Amino acid sequence: MSKTVNTDPSCMDDFDPNSVRVQQALARIDETIGTIEGFESVAIRSALGRTLAMDVLSPINVPSHTNSAMDGYAVRSQDLPQSDTGTLTVVGTAFAGHPLEQAIGPGQCARIMTGAMMPEGADTVIMQEHVEREDDRVTVDARHQPGQNVRQVGEDLSVGQIVLHSGRRIIPADLGLLASLGVAEVRVMRRPRVAFFSTGDELRSIGQPLASGQIYDSNRYTLFGMLTELGVEIMDMGVIPDDREQIEQAFRYAAENADAFITTGGVSVGEADYVKETLDRLGKVDFWKIAMKPGRPLAFGEVKGAYFFGLPGNPVSSMVTFYQFVLPALKRLMGQTDVEPVRIPVRCASSLKKRAGRMEYQRGILETSEDGSMVVRSTGHQGSHILSSMSEANCFIVLPLENDGVKPGDVVEVQPFYGLI
Ligand code: AMP
Ligand code: MG
Numbered sequence: 001m002s003k004t005v006n007t008d009p010s011c012m013d014d015f016d017p018n019s020v021r022v023q024q025a026l027a028r029i030d031e032t033i034g035t036i037e038g039f040e041s042v043a044i045r046s047a048l049g050r051t052l053a054m055d056v057l058s059p060i061n062v063p064s065h066t067n068s069a070m071d072g073y074a075v076r077s078q079d080l081p082q083s084d085t086g087t088l089t090v091v092g093t094a095f096a097g098h099p100l101e102q103a104i105g106p107g108q109c110a111r112i113m114t115g116a117m118m119p120e121g122a123d124t125v126i127m128q129e130h131v132e133r134e135d136d137r138v139t140v141d142a143r144h145q146p147g148q149n150v151r152q153v154g155e156d157l158s159v160g161q162i163v164l165h166s167g168r169r170i171i172p173a174d175l176g177l178l179a180s181l182g183v184a185e186v187r188v189m190r191r192p193r194v195a196f197f198s199t200g201d202e203l204r205s206i207g208q209p210l211a212s213g214q215i216y217d218s219n220r221y222t223l224f225g226m227l228t229e230l231g232v233e234i235m236d237m238g239v240i241p242d243d244r245e246q247i248e249q250a251f252r253y254a255a256e257n258a259d260a261f262i263t264t265g266g267v268s269v270g271e272a273d274y275v276k277e278t279l280d281r282l283g284k285v286d287f288w289k290i291a292m293k294p295g296r297p298l299a300f301g302e303v304k305g306a307y308f309f310g311l312p313g314n315p316v317s318s319m320v321t322f323y324q325f326v327l328p329a330l331k332r333l334m335g336q337t338d339v340e341p342v343r344i345p346v347r348c349a350s351s352l353k354k355r356a357g358r359m360e361y362q363r364g365i366l367e368t369s370e371d372g373s374m375v376v377r378s379t380g381h382q383g384s385h386i387l388s389s390m391s392e393a394n395c396f397i398v399l400p401l402e403n404d405g406v407k408p409g410d411v412v413e414v415q416p417f418y419g420l421i
Helices: 022-032 172-180 219-230 244-257 275-282 315-333 388-392
Strands: 039-043 072-075 085-094 108-112 124-127 131-134 137-141 162-164 185-189 193-199 233-240 260-264 283-289 297-303 306-311 344-348 359-368 374-378 395-399 411-416
Touching: 022 297, 022 315, 072 085, 072 137, 162 172, 193 219, 193 244, 219 233, 219 260, 219 315, 233 244, 244 260, 244 275, 244 297, 244 306, 260 315, 275 283, 275 297, 275 306, 283 306, 297 315, 306 315, 315 359, 315 388, 359 388, 359 411, 374 395
Parallel strands: 085 108, 193 233, 193 260, 260 306, 344 374
Antiparallel strands: 039 185, 072 108, 072 124, 085 137, 131 137, 283 297, 297 306, 344 411, 359 374, 359 395, 395 411
16 A cells, blocks of 8 residues: 555555455354364363363252361350350260261250261351360350351252353363262363464474575474364374475365364465465365454365364464464364453553554563553564564453554553463
């Protein structure tokens, strides 16, 4: 777009009328992706990070018995003094796992430990620090409420209640929850198999010497990391040179052997970019110029029953497009229902350069400021080839299309890396 011939200020931005907006691309991907077929039953430890393929109903009440929340004395609320103090006789002790087989009668109480079943007749627990004990007598004052410090049957979960919903990614707390219900196995979705390869004549793998103009392939390593964290089965197909035949072969192999596949490089309109023409022959793929930075070119579609994502070659662009487009898509494929990234508004400590017209994902460091509030600052150089900016960063600073720069103190949205997956 030439600034010299156009005086319309809206043309002073980065907007390209042929570009697709991030939201449109996301919506298109979202309507195309279906959930993978196939389940398996696994022991609960193996279910960590997997997608639950059933609603888990509680087979029992949790807690299964009324029990004490404190170390103290189990008493009858009728025996609590209204004023002054009262004295009760200790008739026994209830331990966790060892109930007191004796009912508490008028004027009596029992020593009780945390988690121990409430003895019959008692309905209230007084903390041990709040009584005075002498031999088998305790003196209680008037500050106590009937029913205090007691955990009721089914207070956490009741029989038949849905504890975990289908479509949930299982986290460590869920394993404990399932164990607390005595559930040994759950049904989870099959893990999708995701293949990936890099394209480019300039790329070498670790261990090979670099001739002039050659670089090491880093995208396969970042992809390995991101896909491994996501919990899919991965198939690394290596580097494929910019050669029509080899690229076509790789596409065919990936489509036949994986549920989805990802390539990096070769989606821009360069002379060596065979990806587009190969795909036009093999499947139904859209090539988009996305109104975003970094990561403008992106290809998405279906090739012989597998979903295909063609990401740009620049190392930062490939990571950004993976997190923004591929990650939510693969989560849907895995059967997960919660695929939206977390976004948090925070104050920005840096000034950020940006022109209106493209959505930007700048790399930021989210930290606690001196006054205790969260602030984000820029990692500095934002070039799409500066992979160290991703390494240093702990969040994306997400700047909307219309934003035309950020001053220190402005509020911006960040997308933390931790919790992205
Ligand atoms: P392309 O999208 O193929 O035009 O590549 C854009 C830029 O990213 C070029 O500078 C490539 O050398 C670089 N690049 C492409 N693939 C990779 C890769 N796998 N690892 C590191 N850099 C890459
Ligand atoms: Mg290339």
